[in-house]
Amino acid sequence: MTVQATRTARRRDQSTSAAAGREAVLKAALEAFFAHGFHDTSMRKIADGAGTAISHAYYYFPSKLEILRTLMIGVTTDLIHILEAARDAAGPDPVQRLAALVRNHVRLHTERQAESFVANTELRSLSATERQEVVDLRDHIATLFKDVVDDGLRQGCFTTTHRDEAVLAIVTMCTAVAGWYRSGGAKAPEAIADAYVTLALGMLGYHGPSPVTDQATPQAR
Amino acid sequence: MTVQATRTARRRDQSTSAAAGREAVLKAALEAFFAHGFHDTSMRKIADGAGTAISHAYYYFPSKLEILRTLMIGVTTDLIHILEAARDAAGPDPVQRLAALVRNHVRLHTERQAESFVANTELRSLSATERQEVVDLRDHIATLFKDVVDDGLRQGCFTTTHRDEAVLAIVTMCTAVAGWYRSGGAKAPEAIADAYVTLALGMLGYHGPSPVTDQATPQAR
């Protein structure tokens, strides 16, 4: 008991401290990738940012590329899970479901802007196999939108004759938020999300009542 | 006379051959930047692609960065001139003017895809002063759209309450075409342009008759 207790305690301490070091490297790498891009970020800068030796970063990650892969896969899988949960929680109405997808897509791209931006920007920096891994995840995200749009087209609440282009444009504009959003800017994330829901529905040829609360939303000082 | 003739002839020959060499370097650089990105492209690869020695590339351009700058500024200023001409040729109607802007924006991003893609992707690779130069040009492009949208809002043909977001989304989705377009793909550039005009008008809350020819457009092999 005592033996096992101390053993697990040690293991927890080690794993948390090890995880802390790992997280520090990830965080420093993310900041640098976000600010200057993958190829313009050296392992020395990453190690400096994390406050450790260059060789210590290699204790956690076998290569610089693996750090990038970890960041990109992490945020993308998280996004998928968030979108699926939000869609399911929105009920059966395609309009509500699409609004939930757009809203949460925008929200994550503001809340985790750096990760999202890197994931969208550094695809080419990956090697073929790893790139395909991320591309598949992104295709899955597009499919989430496409299925909901198809549902709305079947039910008649969406009327666009350009489904593919509309879906692509919606995902693109939501993704691009990570490229220009500045926290403390003119619009709060929720206001941006509301606007994007309206824009997306406009592209889909939806002419029913707005699913957006739209109560002035004067937030942001 | 003869002296001057031969002199200008020589100068023309030199300038054209020099221009040819310069163009070869630019072209090779563009292809490499497009395929692998700026920081992952070495001057050696560029020189190899152009069929010359490394040191000869420096005969035309003082640095790798200057090559990138030349490409980015070139396509962006061209885009501005094309958009302004198309807008003016479209007459006074805001719907027609916006359609012309969208259509030509999409067209250039398919016809000169590599340049457009690089110009949109490698902003961070520039140094501060040069980056600002390109940012100003891109701001000017956004202003072209914004002015037409404002015109349409004033005349009542556009009804959106999210002007800024709509303009940003429209420019973004048109720009993103350079990221996924494949010549010989499912849709011909003109069909894409038509679809994007409709999507843009949907975002702006335009509910009048479609300015798109929309005659089946079965193009694409």
Add this chain to the structure above:
DNA sequence: ATCTGATTTGAACGAATGTTCAATCAAGTT
């Protein structure tokens, strides 16, 4: 044939890169 000036090259420079590795440290176990 010589000269001139633009064009083209090979070889080298120093700096920075991603990565490796043997060695040290710290702490917990026996």
Add this chain to the structure above:
DNA sequence: AACTTGATTGAACATTCGTTCAAATCAGAT
């Protein structure tokens, strides 16, 4: 106190990078 084991380091590796430069090449003019 000796031992194990994960955490951490400094120094070095070979390679590649952007850039430079003196020298060679070439075509047209004299």
